[in-house]
Amino acid sequence: RPERTLHEVLFFPSKVACVEHIFTPASTYPCLCSLPHGVETSFSRFLRHLLSATSSLDLCVFAFSHMALSRAVLTLHSRGVAVRVIADKDYAAITGSQIGVLRKAGICVRCDVGSVCMHHKFAVVDGRLLITGSLNWTLTAVQSNMENILVTEEPELVQPFIKEFHRLWEFNDPA
Amino acid sequence: RPERTLHEVLFFPSKVACVEHIFTPASTYPCLCSLPHGVETSFSRFLRHLLSATSSLDLCVFAFSHMALSRAVLTLHSRGVAVRVIADKDYAAITGSQIGVLRKAGICVRCDVGSVCMHHKFAVVDGRLLITGSLNWTLTAVQSNMENILVTEEPELVQPFIKEFHRLWEFNDPA
Ligand SMILES: [Zn+2]
Ligand SMILES: [Zn+2]
Secondary structure, eight states: OOOOOOEEEEEESOOOOOOHHHHOTTOOSOOOSSSOOSOOOHHHHHHHHHHTOSSEEEEEESOBOOHHHHHHHHHHHHTTOEEEEEEOHHHHTSTTOSHHHHHHTTOEEEEOOSSSOBOOEEEEETTTEEEEESOOBSHHHHHTSBEEEEEEOOHHHHHHHHHHHHHHHHHTOOO | OOOOOOEEEEEESOOOOOOHHHHOTTOOSOOOSSSOOSOOOHHHHHHHHHHTOSSEEEEEESOBOOHHHHHHHHHHHHTTOEEEEEEOHHHHTSTTOSHHHHHHTTOEEEEOOSSSOBOOEEEEETTTEEEEESOOBSHHHHHTSBEEEEEEOOHHHHHHHHHHHHHHHHHTOOO
16 A cells, blocks of 8 residues: 555634543443534644654643643653653643643653753654644643644654654653 | 745744844945844844845734844835735734734735734735744744744745735724
8 A cells, every 4th residue: 555644734723522432432331421423623633743753752841731631641661652841841730730640640741951941842643743833732722722732653754843842852851 | 846835843932043134135334223233133034035026015013112123124015015914902012013004014914803813923925825823923922032033935824824814914904
C-alpha cells in the first residue's frame, strides 16, 4: 500500500461530547453521563491522536489544566509509554494545573528554569507525529476559544520540534 | 524542475538584528542603526515569508502590536496585496495594538463580534503558504518568549486554514 503522510487540522471551540469511549473502547457498558455520545469532535480527534502513542510522548505546554488531557497523559504513562513534560514554571504553580498530578504519578516533568515565558503548546507522539497550535491544554481553550491544532507526520515539520524539545529538555535539566 | 513543498519551523526568542534590508533590499545606503547587520534570524525568516505575498494576505491574530510586523502588513497593502485582518476585539483596543493603524491605512479589519476569545495566530500568504504557531505578533513574543512558528505549503494543512478564515470572515461581517 502507498505510504500517505498524515495531516489534519482541528479547530476549536470543540463541540462538547462524552469521550469516555476513547479511554475505554472495549467497555460493553454504555456510558450513563449526561453528555452527547457517539459524536466525533475536534477534541475527541485530538485525544485519539494523543492516545495513539505506543512508545513515547514529549510534551511542551505552557498551560495544562484540562482533566481529560491529564487523564490521557496518565493513561499513556500507565501503559509504559515514556512521557516527558516541559512546563512553564509560573503556570505549573497555578491552582488547577495538572503538572503536580503528573509529577505525583511519576512522570518526568521539567519546568523552564529561566525567566523566559515558555509559550509552546506542542506534543510529539512516538517521535513521529507532531501536534501543535494555538491551543493551551485548558478547558477554556478547548470549549470556549477560537483555536487551532495542526497534526502532521511530515518529517520536515516534526524533526525541528523533536530537536527543540531535546534542546529545552537538556537546558532545563535540574541536575 | 521537481516541485518541492516548502516546510520550515522557526523557534523563538529570536536573536535581535536589523531587518531594514528586508524592507529595502534595493537600498545602496548602509543602515546606520545600532543593531547587528547581515544576520539571518527566526524573525527575519518570518518577515521574509510574510513579505513574499504578491496577491493576498489573510491574517487572523489575537495580539498584534509588533511595529515591524505592522510595517510589513502596511508595505504589502501599499504594494496592492489584498490584505484582510481578523483581530480579537478586546486586544485590538489595547494601547500599542497596531489594529487601529492598519484600519487607518485602509486595510479591511474585522473584529470577532462574539464573546469568544479569538486565540489564533495564523496568516495565509497568496492562498498558498500557511504561517501558524504559538507566537502572538508582539515584541515580547518575538524577543522574550519560547515560541514556535510553522511555515508550510502543504495543501492539506493550508486549505483548512483558508476555509476557517473564510468562515470567520463571513461570521464577523459587521454589515
Ligand atoms: Zn458519557
Ligand atoms: Zn540597521
